[in-house]
Amino acid sequence: MSALDHFVPLNIAVLTVSDTRTRDNDSSGDYLDGALRSAGHRVAAREVVRDSIYAMRAIVSQWIADDTVDGVLITGGTGFTGRDSTPEAIRLLLDKEMPGFGELFRQISVQDIGTASLQSRAFAGLANGTFVFALPGSTSACRTAWEQILQLQLDARTKPCNLVGLKPRLHER
Secondary structure: OOOOOOOOEEEEEEEEOOOOOOOOOHHHOOOOOOHHHHOOOEEEEEEOOOOHHHHHHHHHHHHHHHOOOOEEEEEEEOOOOOOOOHHHEEEEEEEEEOHHHHHHHHHHHHHHHHHHHHOEEEEEEEEEEEEEEOOOOOHHHHHHHHHHHHHHOOOOOOOOOOHHHHHHHHHOO
């Protein structure tokens, strides 16, 4: 699949999973919102939700059912504590997983946080033709994921290929 020669703006929703953050102090959500807009994408929706499996599923299910939403970025709830439940909430909504995202994210993260990168359960996949990415809750981790992976893969000009170039074929049967 070849890259396009022009930028294609996407509609991307941002979900922050946290029992302590609000829109007023959501630095990770703020970072992702700003990064998306700076790159030329549109923020389709933005929410902060407590770390509850069913509350997360309800919001993400609405977004992946909306044909105007191209992607979902989730920050938070990907660790190992008792409250971290983003993978358990969201993985079952995916039609296909993208194992390379989590692997690449952890590999890149080693440069910043060493072997603590193994504690991240970051993951990605596809649901109803919508890209879903689950990132750790720290702003630093969101910056790493955006600057070193997502910014490139969500840009149609990235060669030799990118996720945007796959969009027309995501609903093939």
